[in-house]
Amino acid sequence: xxxxxxxxxxxxxxxxxxxxxxxxxxxxxxxxxxxxxxxxxxxxxxxxxxxxxxxxxxxxxxxxxxxxxxxxxxxxxxxxxxxxxxxxxxxxxxxxxxxxxxxxxxxxxxxxxxxxxxxxxxxxxxxxxxxxxxxxxxxxxxxxxxxxxxxxxxxxxxxxxxxxxxxxxxxxxxxxxxxxxxxxxxxxxxxxxxxxxxxxxxxxxxxxxxxxxxxxxxxxxxxxxxxxxxxxxxxxxxxxxxxxxxxxxxxxxxxxxxxxxxxxxxxxxxxxxxxxxxxxxxxxxxxxxxxxxxxxxxxxxxxxxxxxxxxxxxxxxxxxxxxxxxxxxxxxxxxxxxxxxxxxxxxxxxxxxxxxxxxxxxxxxxxxxxxxxxxxxxxxxxxxxxxxxxxxxxxxxxxxxxxxxxxxxxxxxxxxxxxxxxxxxxxxxxxxxxxxxxxxxxxxxxxxxxxxxxxxxxxxxxxxxxxxxxxxxxxxxxxxxxxxxxxxxxxxxxxxxxxxxxxxxxxx
Numbered sequence: 068x069x070x071x072x073x074x075x076x077x078x079x080x081x082x083x084x085x086x087x088x089x090x091x092x093x094x095x096x097x098x099x100x101x102x103x104x105x106x107x108x109x110x111x112x113x114x115x116x117x118x119x120x121x122x123x124x125x126x127x128x129x130x131x132x133x134x135x136x137x138x139x140x141x142x143x144x145x146x147x148x149x150x151x152x153x154x155x156x157x158x159x160x161x162x163x164x165x166x167x168x169x170x171x172x173x174x175x176x177x178x179x180x181x182x183x184x185x186x187x188x189x190x191x192x193x194x195x196x197x198x199x200x201x202x203x204x205x206x207x208x209x210x211x212x213x214x215x216x217x218x219x220x221x222x223x224x225x226x227x228x229x230x231x232x233x234x235x236x237x238x239x240x241x242x243x244x245x246x247x248x249x250x251x252x253x254x255x256x257x258x259x260x261x262x263x264x265x266x267x268x269x270x271x272x273x274x275x276x277x278x279x280x281x282x283x284x285x286x287x288x289x290x291x292x293x294x295x296x297x298x299x300x301x302x303x304x305x306x307x308x309x310x311x312x313x314x315x316x317x318x319x320x321x322x323x324x325x326x327x328x329x330x331x332x333x334x335x336x337x338x339x340x341x342x343x344x345x346x347x348x349x350x351x352x353x354x355x356x357x358x359x360x361x362x363x364x365x366x367x368x369x370x371x372x373x374x375x376x377x378x379x380x381x382x383x384x385x386x387x388x389x390x391x392x393x394x395x396x397x398x399x400x401x402x403x404x405x406x407x408x409x410x411x412x413x414x415x416x417x418x419x420x421x422x423x424x425x426x427x428x429x430x431x432x433x434x435x436x437x438x439x440x441x442x443x444x445x446x447x448x449x450x451x452x453x454x455x456x457x458x459x460x461x462x463x464x465x466x467x468x469x470x471x472x473x474x475x476x477x478x479x480x481x482x483x484x485x486x487x488x489x490x491x492x493x494x495x496x497x498x499x500x501x502x503x504x505x506x507x508x509x510x511x512x513x514x515x516x517x518x519x520x521x522x523x524x525x526x527x528x529x530x531x532x533x534x535x536x537x538x539x540x541x542x543x544x545x546x547x548x549x550x551x552x553x554x555x556x557x558x559x560x561x562x563x564x565x566x567x568x569x570x571x572x573x574x575x
Contacts, residue, residue, distance in 0.1 A: 078185060078404035082175040089113070089123035089269060096126050096292060097275045099139040100285025106131035111294075113268060116182035116412040117402065118446035125268050128293035133260065133301035136289040140231035140258040141307045143286030147258055148228065150284070152207040159203035159254060161281035166196040166246075169277065173270055177242055178403040180269045182412035182449060185404055187366055188240075195246035195274075201531045202254035202551070209255050209552050215560075219568035226556035228256030229333070230309040233302040235295075235323070236271065237315045238264035238414050239369040239471075245271050248312045249288065251551035258287045262302050264315075266415050268292050295319065303327045310334065310554065314371075316469075317495075317540040335544040335554045337371065337536060339469040340497030343490040344374035345480075345512065348382045350502035351524070356387070358526040359475070360394050362500070364453050367410055368422075368473035371541075372498045372520070372527050376466055377477045378486050384479040388457045391477065395439035395453040402442075410473050412449035419449045422472030425465050426454060434459040434476075461489045469495070483508060487515045496538030498527065519545070 073081075093110055095102040109127040114120065126132075147155065166173070170192035177188045212224030234248045241263055252259050263271030275290045291298050303311050303326040310333035313323055317338040324334055344362065346355050362374040379387045403411030413419040429436050434456040441452035453473040456465050465476045480486040490499060499518040503509050513521040519537040522528065529535070534545035544554055 073406065075402060075405040078175060078178075078406075081171075082179050082404060085172050085176055086122060086179060090121075091123075093124040093126060094268060094272060094292065096128055096132055096136065097272060097279075097288075097290040098132070098136045098286075099143075099289065100279055105129070105293075106135070111265060113180070114415075115179050116414050116447070116449045117179065119416070119449075122180070122269075125265070125292050128262075128291040128298040128301075130297075130301040132291050132293070133298055133305055136260045136291050137231060137302075137305045137307040139286040139289055140260050143284055144228075144230055144258045146284045147253075147287045148256055152209065152256075155254065155256065156203050156206040158282050159199050159206060159250065162278050162283065163196040163199035163203065165277045165281050166192055166199065166274075169273075170196070173242055173273060175404070176273065177240075177267075177270045178411070181238060181241065181267045182403055182414050183240065183366060183369075184408040184411045185406055186409060188403075191240055191243045195243045198243070198246040198531070199250045202250040205549075205552070206254040209556060212558065219565055221563045221565060222560055224558055224560050226552065226558050229555055229557055231258045231260065231307055232310045232312065232555065233305070233308045234259055234261045235299055235302065235311065235313045235315065236261070236263050238267035239371075240366065241267045242270040242274060244314050245274050247546060248314065249274070251546070252312070252555050253283075253287065255552050255555035257555050260289045260291060260302060260308060262291055262293065262298050265292065265294055299323075300326055303332065304330065306330050308332065312554070313337070320542070333554065335546075336542045337546065338497075338540060338542045339471075339495055340371045340373070340537065340541050341376060341467065341469050341493050341495045342372060342374050342498040342500070342518070343376045343378050343493075343516075344500035345378045345486045345490060345502065346380065346383070346387060347483075347486075347501070347503040347505070347508070348380040349504045351504070352383070352387065352390075354524070355502040356390055356394065358500070358502070360391065360398075362526050363475045364395065364398055364410060364473050367413060368453075369414065369471050374498075374500050375470060375475060376461075376490075377475060378480050378489055379477060380486070381479045381481055384477070388455070388477050391455055391475070392437040392457070395437065395455055398439050398453050400440065400442045400450055400452055410451070410453060412445075412447060413451055413472060414449075416447075416449060418471070419451060422451055422470055422474065425468075425470050425472075425474060429456045429459070429463070429465045432463045432465070434463060434465060461492055467493060483512060487512060491515075491517045494539055495541045497541035498522070498537070500526070
Protein backbone atom coordinates (compact mmCIF):
# COMPACT_ATOMS: atom_id res chain seq x y z
CA UNK A 68 0.00 0.00 0.00
CA UNK A 69 1.11 3.57 -0.66
CA UNK A 70 2.47 5.63 2.23
CA UNK A 71 0.24 8.70 1.84
CA UNK A 72 1.52 10.40 4.99
CA UNK A 73 4.27 12.07 2.91
CA UNK A 74 3.95 14.09 -0.28
CA UNK A 75 6.19 13.77 -3.33
CA UNK A 76 7.91 17.01 -2.35
CA UNK A 77 8.61 15.77 1.18
CA UNK A 78 9.97 12.47 -0.14
CA UNK A 79 12.19 14.26 -2.66
CA UNK A 80 13.66 16.57 -0.04
CA UNK A 81 14.36 13.79 2.45
CA UNK A 82 15.81 11.46 -0.19
CA UNK A 83 18.10 14.23 -1.44
CA UNK A 84 19.48 14.65 2.06
CA UNK A 85 20.25 10.95 2.39
CA UNK A 86 21.82 10.78 -1.07
CA UNK A 87 24.18 13.71 -0.54
CA UNK A 88 26.75 11.50 1.20
CA UNK A 89 27.07 9.38 -1.94
CA UNK A 90 27.59 12.47 -4.11
CA UNK A 91 30.18 13.95 -1.77
CA UNK A 92 32.60 11.03 -1.77
CA UNK A 93 33.01 7.77 -3.69
CA UNK A 94 31.25 4.74 -2.27
CA UNK A 95 33.96 2.29 -1.26
CA UNK A 96 33.96 -1.41 -0.62
CA UNK A 97 33.32 -2.45 2.96
CA UNK A 98 36.06 -4.93 3.92
CA UNK A 99 36.92 -5.99 7.46
CA UNK A 100 34.73 -3.21 8.82
CA UNK A 101 36.40 -0.41 6.84
CA UNK A 102 35.31 1.52 3.77
CA UNK A 103 38.14 1.21 1.25
CA UNK A 104 38.81 2.17 -2.34
CA UNK A 105 39.58 -0.44 -4.97
CA UNK A 106 43.19 -1.59 -5.05
CA UNK A 107 43.25 -0.48 -8.70
CA UNK A 108 41.59 2.84 -7.91
CA UNK A 109 38.89 2.11 -10.51
CA UNK A 110 35.37 3.46 -10.06
CA UNK A 111 32.11 3.54 -12.00
CA UNK A 112 29.36 6.15 -11.99
CA UNK A 113 26.00 5.35 -10.43
CA UNK A 114 23.04 6.88 -12.29
CA UNK A 115 19.47 7.31 -11.11
CA UNK A 116 16.96 5.62 -13.43
CA UNK A 117 14.59 8.55 -12.89
CA UNK A 118 16.48 11.11 -14.96
CA UNK A 119 19.90 9.50 -15.49
CA UNK A 120 21.47 12.03 -13.11
CA UNK A 121 24.77 11.08 -11.50
CA UNK A 122 24.50 9.91 -7.88
CA UNK A 123 28.20 9.60 -7.26
CA UNK A 124 30.99 7.18 -8.07
CA UNK A 125 31.36 3.65 -6.74
CA UNK A 126 34.51 1.61 -6.22
CA UNK A 127 34.86 -0.98 -9.00
CA UNK A 128 36.35 -4.13 -7.58
CA UNK A 129 38.38 -6.90 -9.17
CA UNK A 130 40.28 -9.99 -8.05
CA UNK A 131 42.49 -8.07 -5.60
CA UNK A 132 39.51 -6.61 -3.75
CA UNK A 133 37.68 -9.94 -3.71
CA UNK A 134 40.80 -11.61 -2.33
CA UNK A 135 41.02 -9.06 0.49
CA UNK A 136 37.33 -9.55 1.32
CA UNK A 137 37.57 -13.34 1.17
CA UNK A 138 40.61 -13.36 3.48
CA UNK A 139 38.75 -11.06 5.85
CA UNK A 140 35.74 -13.38 5.86
CA UNK A 141 38.01 -16.37 6.43
CA UNK A 142 39.71 -14.74 9.44
CA UNK A 143 36.40 -13.57 10.90
CA UNK A 144 34.82 -17.02 10.63
CA UNK A 145 36.44 -18.17 13.88
CA UNK A 146 35.36 -15.00 15.68
CA UNK A 147 31.77 -15.45 14.51
CA UNK A 148 31.81 -19.11 15.52
CA UNK A 149 33.20 -18.28 18.97
CA UNK A 150 30.32 -15.93 19.67
CA UNK A 151 28.08 -19.00 19.86
CA UNK A 152 24.55 -19.38 18.58
CA UNK A 153 23.05 -17.23 21.34
CA UNK A 154 25.52 -14.41 20.65
CA UNK A 155 24.85 -14.57 16.92
CA UNK A 156 21.13 -14.57 17.59
CA UNK A 157 21.31 -11.40 19.68
CA UNK A 158 23.40 -9.58 17.08
CA UNK A 159 21.06 -10.48 14.23
CA UNK A 160 18.05 -9.33 16.25
CA UNK A 161 19.86 -6.01 16.74
CA UNK A 162 20.37 -5.83 12.96
CA UNK A 163 16.61 -6.30 12.49
CA UNK A 164 15.87 -3.57 15.02
CA UNK A 165 18.16 -1.05 13.30
CA UNK A 166 16.72 -1.91 9.87
CA UNK A 167 13.26 -1.16 11.24
CA UNK A 168 14.43 2.15 12.69
CA UNK A 169 15.95 3.16 9.35
CA UNK A 170 13.27 1.66 7.12
CA UNK A 171 12.18 4.97 5.63
CA UNK A 172 15.75 5.98 4.77
CA UNK A 173 16.34 2.61 3.11
CA UNK A 174 13.09 2.87 1.13
CA UNK A 175 13.77 6.38 -0.14
CA UNK A 176 17.28 5.52 -1.29
CA UNK A 177 16.09 2.29 -2.91
CA UNK A 178 13.41 4.13 -4.90
CA UNK A 179 15.90 6.61 -6.35
CA UNK A 180 18.54 3.94 -6.98
CA UNK A 181 16.26 1.37 -8.64
CA UNK A 182 13.15 3.18 -9.88
CA UNK A 183 10.85 1.06 -7.74
CA UNK A 184 7.89 2.98 -6.34
CA UNK A 185 7.53 4.06 -2.72
CA UNK A 186 4.19 2.24 -2.69
CA UNK A 187 6.12 -1.04 -2.56
CA UNK A 188 9.56 -0.08 -1.25
CA UNK A 189 8.11 1.33 1.97
CA UNK A 190 7.44 -2.30 2.92
CA UNK A 191 10.63 -3.79 1.47
CA UNK A 192 12.88 -2.70 4.33
CA UNK A 193 10.34 -3.98 6.83
CA UNK A 194 10.41 -7.33 5.05
CA UNK A 195 14.20 -7.25 5.27
CA UNK A 196 13.97 -6.77 9.03
CA UNK A 197 11.49 -9.64 9.20
CA UNK A 198 14.00 -11.88 7.38
CA UNK A 199 16.67 -11.09 9.98
CA UNK A 200 14.27 -11.61 12.86
CA UNK A 201 13.02 -14.91 11.49
CA UNK A 202 16.45 -16.43 10.90
CA UNK A 203 17.81 -14.98 14.15
CA UNK A 204 15.08 -16.86 15.99
CA UNK A 205 16.32 -20.08 14.33
CA UNK A 206 20.03 -19.47 14.99
CA UNK A 207 20.07 -21.65 18.11
CA UNK A 208 18.57 -24.61 16.22
CA UNK A 209 20.88 -24.68 13.20
CA UNK A 210 23.18 -27.37 14.64
CA UNK A 211 20.26 -29.63 15.51
CA UNK A 212 20.16 -32.97 13.72
CA UNK A 213 18.45 -36.33 13.88
CA UNK A 214 18.66 -39.44 16.02
CA UNK A 215 18.89 -42.54 13.81
CA UNK A 216 19.45 -45.56 16.10
CA UNK A 217 19.87 -49.20 15.15
CA UNK A 218 20.00 -52.29 17.38
CA UNK A 219 23.79 -52.01 17.68
CA UNK A 220 24.58 -48.31 17.28
CA UNK A 221 23.35 -44.86 18.14
CA UNK A 222 23.59 -42.56 15.13
CA UNK A 223 23.07 -38.84 15.48
CA UNK A 224 23.63 -35.97 13.11
CA UNK A 225 24.79 -32.42 13.67
CA UNK A 226 25.32 -29.46 11.34
CA UNK A 227 28.07 -26.90 11.24
CA UNK A 228 28.58 -23.78 9.14
CA UNK A 229 30.31 -24.39 5.82
CA UNK A 230 32.59 -21.32 6.14
CA UNK A 231 32.88 -18.09 4.11
CA UNK A 232 30.25 -17.83 1.36
CA UNK A 233 29.64 -15.50 -1.56
CA UNK A 234 26.30 -13.80 -2.10
CA UNK A 235 25.49 -12.14 -5.44
CA UNK A 236 22.23 -10.21 -5.58
CA UNK A 237 20.23 -8.46 -8.34
CA UNK A 238 19.00 -4.91 -8.86
CA UNK A 239 15.22 -5.28 -8.73
CA UNK A 240 14.60 -5.25 -4.94
CA UNK A 241 18.21 -5.28 -3.74
CA UNK A 242 17.79 -4.62 -0.04
CA UNK A 243 15.12 -7.23 0.64
CA UNK A 244 16.81 -9.85 -1.54
CA UNK A 245 20.15 -9.18 0.16
CA UNK A 246 18.60 -9.90 3.56
CA UNK A 247 16.89 -13.02 2.17
CA UNK A 248 20.31 -14.52 1.42
CA UNK A 249 22.57 -12.93 4.02
CA UNK A 250 20.40 -13.39 7.12
CA UNK A 251 20.29 -17.23 6.97
CA UNK A 252 23.99 -17.39 6.06
CA UNK A 253 24.90 -15.38 9.16
CA UNK A 254 22.41 -17.26 11.35
CA UNK A 255 24.00 -20.53 10.23
CA UNK A 256 27.38 -19.22 11.36
CA UNK A 257 28.87 -18.42 7.96
CA UNK A 258 30.71 -15.25 7.04
CA UNK A 259 29.82 -13.45 3.82
CA UNK A 260 31.33 -11.62 0.87
CA UNK A 261 28.49 -9.79 -0.87
CA UNK A 262 28.67 -8.57 -4.47
CA UNK A 263 25.57 -6.43 -5.14
CA UNK A 264 24.39 -5.52 -8.63
CA UNK A 265 26.28 -2.59 -10.09
CA UNK A 266 23.00 -0.93 -11.17
CA UNK A 267 21.77 -0.64 -7.56
CA UNK A 268 24.71 -0.53 -5.10
CA UNK A 269 23.46 1.81 -2.40
CA UNK A 270 21.14 -0.08 -0.04
CA UNK A 271 23.26 -3.23 -0.07
CA UNK A 272 26.04 -1.07 1.31
CA UNK A 273 23.67 0.39 3.92
CA UNK A 274 22.86 -3.13 5.11
CA UNK A 275 26.53 -3.84 5.86
CA UNK A 276 26.87 -0.52 7.70
CA UNK A 277 23.77 -1.30 9.76
CA UNK A 278 25.16 -4.74 10.60
CA UNK A 279 28.41 -3.21 11.88
CA UNK A 280 26.45 -0.71 13.96
CA UNK A 281 24.48 -3.61 15.45
CA UNK A 282 27.70 -5.26 16.62
CA UNK A 283 28.50 -7.68 13.81
CA UNK A 284 32.28 -8.28 14.08
CA UNK A 285 34.39 -6.75 11.29
CA UNK A 286 34.90 -9.16 8.41
CA UNK A 287 31.76 -11.19 9.05
CA UNK A 288 29.90 -9.27 6.30
CA UNK A 289 31.98 -7.70 3.54
CA UNK A 290 30.75 -5.84 0.45
CA UNK A 291 32.69 -5.60 -2.82
CA UNK A 292 31.13 -3.48 -5.56
CA UNK A 293 31.88 -4.04 -9.21
CA UNK A 294 30.94 -5.67 -12.47
CA UNK A 295 29.92 -9.26 -12.95
CA UNK A 296 32.79 -10.22 -15.26
CA UNK A 297 35.41 -8.84 -12.83
CA UNK A 298 34.30 -8.79 -9.19
CA UNK A 299 31.56 -11.40 -9.66
CA UNK A 300 33.76 -13.83 -11.55
CA UNK A 301 36.60 -13.44 -9.03
CA UNK A 302 34.20 -14.21 -6.19
CA UNK A 303 32.86 -17.36 -7.82
CA UNK A 304 36.41 -18.59 -8.48
CA UNK A 305 38.03 -17.76 -5.13
CA UNK A 306 39.18 -20.91 -3.29
CA UNK A 307 38.33 -19.55 0.18
CA UNK A 308 34.67 -19.09 -0.75
CA UNK A 309 32.90 -22.37 -0.08
CA UNK A 310 29.55 -21.64 -1.74
CA UNK A 311 27.77 -19.10 -3.93
CA UNK A 312 24.19 -17.96 -3.40
CA UNK A 313 23.03 -16.10 -6.48
CA UNK A 314 19.81 -14.38 -7.55
CA UNK A 315 19.60 -13.29 -11.18
CA UNK A 316 19.40 -14.38 -14.78
CA UNK A 317 19.59 -18.03 -15.80
CA UNK A 318 22.46 -17.42 -18.23
CA UNK A 319 24.52 -15.82 -15.47
CA UNK A 320 23.75 -18.78 -13.22
CA UNK A 321 25.18 -21.12 -15.83
CA UNK A 322 28.35 -19.03 -16.00
CA UNK A 323 28.72 -19.01 -12.21
CA UNK A 324 28.31 -22.78 -12.05
CA UNK A 325 31.07 -23.18 -14.62
CA UNK A 326 33.37 -20.69 -12.88
CA UNK A 327 33.02 -22.46 -9.55
CA UNK A 328 33.65 -25.93 -10.94
CA UNK A 329 37.41 -26.00 -10.34
CA UNK A 330 36.91 -25.35 -6.62
CA UNK A 331 33.85 -27.64 -6.38
CA UNK A 332 31.73 -24.80 -5.09
CA UNK A 333 28.29 -25.47 -3.75
CA UNK A 334 25.73 -23.26 -5.56
CA UNK A 335 22.26 -22.03 -4.76
CA UNK A 336 20.47 -20.31 -7.62
CA UNK A 337 17.24 -18.34 -7.78
CA UNK A 338 16.99 -17.62 -11.48
CA UNK A 339 14.51 -16.50 -14.10
CA UNK A 340 10.85 -17.26 -14.52
CA UNK A 341 8.07 -17.08 -17.09
CA UNK A 342 5.38 -18.01 -14.66
CA UNK A 343 1.87 -19.01 -15.77
CA UNK A 344 -1.33 -18.01 -14.04
CA UNK A 345 -4.16 -20.27 -15.20
CA UNK A 346 -7.69 -18.88 -15.03
CA UNK A 347 -10.47 -21.47 -15.45
CA UNK A 348 -13.98 -20.45 -16.46
CA UNK A 349 -15.36 -21.19 -12.99
CA UNK A 350 -12.92 -18.83 -11.24
CA UNK A 351 -13.90 -15.76 -9.25
CA UNK A 352 -13.19 -13.39 -12.13
CA UNK A 353 -12.85 -10.18 -10.12
CA UNK A 354 -10.37 -11.66 -7.64
CA UNK A 355 -8.43 -13.31 -10.45
CA UNK A 356 -8.26 -10.03 -12.36
CA UNK A 357 -6.91 -8.21 -9.32
CA UNK A 358 -4.31 -10.90 -8.63
CA UNK A 359 -3.16 -11.13 -12.26
CA UNK A 360 -2.83 -7.36 -12.48
CA UNK A 361 -0.95 -7.12 -9.20
CA UNK A 362 1.51 -9.91 -9.94
CA UNK A 363 2.75 -8.47 -13.23
CA UNK A 364 2.40 -4.70 -12.89
CA UNK A 365 3.63 -4.24 -9.32
CA UNK A 366 7.37 -3.77 -8.73
CA UNK A 367 7.65 -2.49 -12.33
CA UNK A 368 7.17 -6.08 -13.51
CA UNK A 369 10.79 -6.63 -12.42
CA UNK A 370 9.96 -9.64 -10.27
CA UNK A 371 11.12 -13.23 -10.82
CA UNK A 372 7.80 -14.65 -9.57
CA UNK A 373 5.61 -12.35 -11.67
CA UNK A 374 2.72 -14.05 -13.44
CA UNK A 375 3.91 -12.93 -16.86
CA UNK A 376 1.80 -15.44 -18.84
CA UNK A 377 -1.93 -15.54 -18.18
CA UNK A 378 -3.60 -18.66 -19.59
CA UNK A 379 -7.36 -18.07 -19.85
CA UNK A 380 -10.04 -20.65 -20.69
CA UNK A 381 -11.49 -19.94 -24.13
CA UNK A 382 -15.04 -19.26 -22.96
CA UNK A 383 -13.98 -16.28 -20.84
CA UNK A 384 -10.88 -15.20 -22.78
CA UNK A 385 -12.41 -12.18 -24.54
CA UNK A 386 -14.17 -10.88 -21.43
CA UNK A 387 -11.14 -11.36 -19.20
CA UNK A 388 -8.64 -9.74 -21.58
CA UNK A 389 -11.03 -6.86 -22.29
CA UNK A 390 -11.20 -6.09 -18.59
CA UNK A 391 -7.43 -6.40 -18.27
CA UNK A 392 -6.95 -3.95 -21.14
CA UNK A 393 -9.17 -1.43 -19.38
CA UNK A 394 -7.42 -1.90 -16.04
CA UNK A 395 -3.94 -1.15 -17.32
CA UNK A 396 -5.13 2.26 -18.52
CA UNK A 397 -5.70 3.25 -14.89
CA UNK A 398 -2.35 2.09 -13.47
CA UNK A 399 -0.35 5.22 -12.56
CA UNK A 400 3.12 5.53 -14.11
CA UNK A 401 5.19 8.23 -12.48
CA UNK A 402 7.98 9.37 -10.20
CA UNK A 403 8.87 6.56 -7.78
CA UNK A 404 8.70 8.91 -4.77
CA UNK A 405 5.15 9.95 -5.62
CA UNK A 406 2.94 7.93 -3.23
CA UNK A 407 0.32 7.44 -5.97
CA UNK A 408 2.79 5.84 -8.43
CA UNK A 409 2.52 2.13 -9.17
CA UNK A 410 5.05 1.82 -12.00
CA UNK A 411 8.24 3.87 -11.79
CA UNK A 412 11.13 4.04 -14.25
CA UNK A 413 12.84 0.82 -15.24
CA UNK A 414 16.24 0.39 -13.67
CA UNK A 415 18.58 1.14 -16.61
CA UNK A 416 18.41 2.26 -20.26
CA UNK A 417 19.79 -1.09 -21.39
CA UNK A 418 17.00 -2.94 -19.60
CA UNK A 419 14.42 -0.43 -20.82
CA UNK A 420 15.50 -1.08 -24.40
CA UNK A 421 15.13 -4.81 -23.88
CA UNK A 422 11.59 -4.47 -22.50
CA UNK A 423 10.52 -2.14 -25.31
CA UNK A 424 11.92 -4.53 -27.93
CA UNK A 425 9.29 -7.11 -26.97
CA UNK A 426 6.52 -4.72 -27.97
CA UNK A 427 7.96 -4.64 -31.49
CA UNK A 428 8.38 -8.43 -31.41
CA UNK A 429 4.75 -8.90 -30.38
CA UNK A 430 3.53 -6.88 -33.37
CA UNK A 431 5.84 -8.74 -35.74
CA UNK A 432 4.65 -12.12 -34.45
CA UNK A 433 0.95 -11.30 -34.81
CA UNK A 434 -0.13 -10.47 -31.25
CA UNK A 435 -2.31 -7.49 -30.39
CA UNK A 436 -0.71 -4.85 -28.15
CA UNK A 437 -2.77 -2.96 -25.55
CA UNK A 438 -1.05 -0.06 -23.81
CA UNK A 439 -1.63 1.76 -20.57
CA UNK A 440 -1.04 5.46 -20.02
CA UNK A 441 2.56 6.60 -19.78
CA UNK A 442 3.88 9.37 -17.54
CA UNK A 443 3.37 12.85 -18.94
CA UNK A 444 6.63 14.78 -19.39
CA UNK A 445 8.71 11.83 -18.21
CA UNK A 446 12.25 12.98 -17.28
CA UNK A 447 13.85 10.01 -19.08
CA UNK A 448 13.06 7.19 -21.50
CA UNK A 449 13.05 4.66 -18.64
CA UNK A 450 9.35 5.25 -17.94
CA UNK A 451 7.34 2.51 -19.67
CA UNK A 452 3.57 2.17 -19.73
CA UNK A 453 2.11 -1.23 -18.84
CA UNK A 454 1.36 -3.41 -21.85
CA UNK A 455 -0.86 -6.43 -22.49
CA UNK A 456 -0.35 -8.82 -25.39
CA UNK A 457 -3.49 -10.65 -26.54
CA UNK A 458 -4.16 -13.17 -29.32
CA UNK A 459 -0.81 -14.67 -28.41
CA UNK A 460 0.44 -18.24 -28.70
CA UNK A 461 2.88 -20.01 -26.44
CA UNK A 462 5.44 -20.25 -29.25
CA UNK A 463 5.94 -16.48 -29.47
CA UNK A 464 9.01 -14.93 -27.86
CA UNK A 465 6.71 -12.83 -25.65
CA UNK A 466 5.49 -16.13 -24.15
CA UNK A 467 8.80 -17.98 -23.97
CA UNK A 468 11.32 -15.34 -22.89
CA UNK A 469 11.56 -13.47 -19.60
CA UNK A 470 10.76 -9.82 -20.35
CA UNK A 471 11.14 -8.68 -16.71
CA UNK A 472 8.99 -5.61 -17.15
CA UNK A 473 5.33 -4.52 -16.97
CA UNK A 474 4.28 -6.74 -19.87
CA UNK A 475 1.68 -9.53 -19.74
CA UNK A 476 1.05 -12.18 -22.41
CA UNK A 477 -2.49 -13.62 -22.58
CA UNK A 478 -2.94 -17.08 -24.13
CA UNK A 479 -6.23 -18.98 -24.52
CA UNK A 480 -6.62 -22.68 -23.61
CA UNK A 481 -9.38 -25.20 -24.18
CA UNK A 482 -9.42 -27.54 -21.20
CA UNK A 483 -7.41 -28.68 -18.17
CA UNK A 484 -5.00 -30.85 -20.14
CA UNK A 485 -4.36 -28.04 -22.62
CA UNK A 486 -3.72 -25.56 -19.79
CA UNK A 487 -1.15 -27.84 -18.16
CA UNK A 488 0.55 -28.52 -21.50
CA UNK A 489 0.91 -24.83 -22.30
CA UNK A 490 2.02 -23.96 -18.77
CA UNK A 491 4.78 -26.58 -18.77
CA UNK A 492 5.95 -25.90 -22.34
CA UNK A 493 8.66 -23.51 -21.17
CA UNK A 494 12.29 -23.76 -20.07
CA UNK A 495 11.50 -22.14 -16.73
CA UNK A 496 9.77 -23.60 -13.68
CA UNK A 497 9.82 -21.12 -10.82
CA UNK A 498 6.18 -20.47 -9.89
CA UNK A 499 2.64 -21.13 -11.04
CA UNK A 500 -0.75 -19.71 -10.12
CA UNK A 501 -4.21 -21.07 -10.80
CA UNK A 502 -7.74 -19.88 -10.28
CA UNK A 503 -10.65 -22.31 -10.01
CA UNK A 504 -13.47 -23.16 -7.62
CA UNK A 505 -13.11 -26.88 -8.35
CA UNK A 506 -11.09 -28.26 -5.41
CA UNK A 507 -10.19 -31.53 -7.11
CA UNK A 508 -9.01 -29.74 -10.26
CA UNK A 509 -6.96 -27.32 -8.17
CA UNK A 510 -5.00 -30.19 -6.63
CA UNK A 511 -4.64 -32.07 -9.93
CA UNK A 512 -3.28 -29.06 -11.78
CA UNK A 513 -1.01 -28.02 -8.92
CA UNK A 514 0.50 -31.51 -8.95
CA UNK A 515 0.91 -31.47 -12.74
CA UNK A 516 2.61 -28.08 -13.04
CA UNK A 517 6.40 -28.33 -13.36
CA UNK A 518 7.31 -25.50 -11.00
CA UNK A 519 8.75 -25.16 -7.53
CA UNK A 520 5.93 -23.10 -6.03
CA UNK A 521 2.19 -23.04 -6.74
CA UNK A 522 -0.42 -20.61 -5.43
CA UNK A 523 -4.11 -21.52 -5.74
CA UNK A 524 -6.68 -18.71 -5.79
CA UNK A 525 -4.01 -16.31 -4.55
CA UNK A 526 -1.27 -13.97 -5.60
CA UNK A 527 2.27 -14.63 -4.34
CA UNK A 528 2.00 -14.57 -0.54
CA UNK A 529 5.29 -15.55 1.11
CA UNK A 530 5.44 -17.58 4.29
CA UNK A 531 9.05 -17.63 5.51
CA UNK A 532 9.14 -21.25 6.76
CA UNK A 533 8.07 -22.62 3.34
CA UNK A 534 10.53 -23.60 0.58
CA UNK A 535 11.18 -21.00 -2.12
CA UNK A 536 12.83 -21.98 -5.39
CA UNK A 537 12.33 -23.34 -8.86
CA UNK A 538 12.84 -26.19 -11.30
CA UNK A 539 14.52 -26.42 -14.70
CA UNK A 540 16.29 -23.16 -15.65
CA UNK A 541 14.67 -21.35 -12.75
CA UNK A 542 17.15 -22.47 -10.15
CA UNK A 543 18.87 -24.96 -7.89
CA UNK A 544 17.98 -25.40 -4.24
CA UNK A 545 15.40 -23.91 -1.90
CA UNK A 546 15.34 -20.93 0.46
CA UNK A 547 13.17 -20.55 3.52
CA UNK A 548 13.07 -22.15 6.94
CA UNK A 549 15.39 -25.08 7.44
CA UNK A 550 15.94 -25.40 3.67
CA UNK A 551 18.19 -22.33 3.85
CA UNK A 552 20.35 -23.91 6.53
CA UNK A 553 20.81 -27.08 4.49
CA UNK A 554 22.74 -24.97 2.00
CA UNK A 555 24.90 -23.04 4.45
CA UNK A 556 25.90 -26.03 6.61
CA UNK A 557 27.60 -29.42 6.36
CA UNK A 558 25.90 -32.39 8.01
CA UNK A 559 27.97 -34.80 10.09
CA UNK A 560 26.90 -38.25 11.28
CA UNK A 561 28.33 -39.71 14.52
CA UNK A 562 27.92 -43.45 15.13
CA UNK A 563 28.49 -44.93 18.61
CA UNK A 564 28.48 -48.69 19.26
CA UNK A 565 26.12 -49.78 22.04
CA UNK A 566 28.00 -52.92 22.93
CA UNK A 567 29.87 -55.90 21.53
CA UNK A 568 28.39 -56.01 18.05
CA UNK A 569 30.08 -58.52 15.69
CA UNK A 570 33.33 -57.32 14.14
CA UNK A 571 34.76 -59.52 11.36
CA UNK A 572 38.10 -61.14 12.27
CA UNK A 573 40.22 -61.36 9.12
CA UNK A 574 43.07 -63.02 11.01
CA UNK A 575 41.19 -66.08 12.12
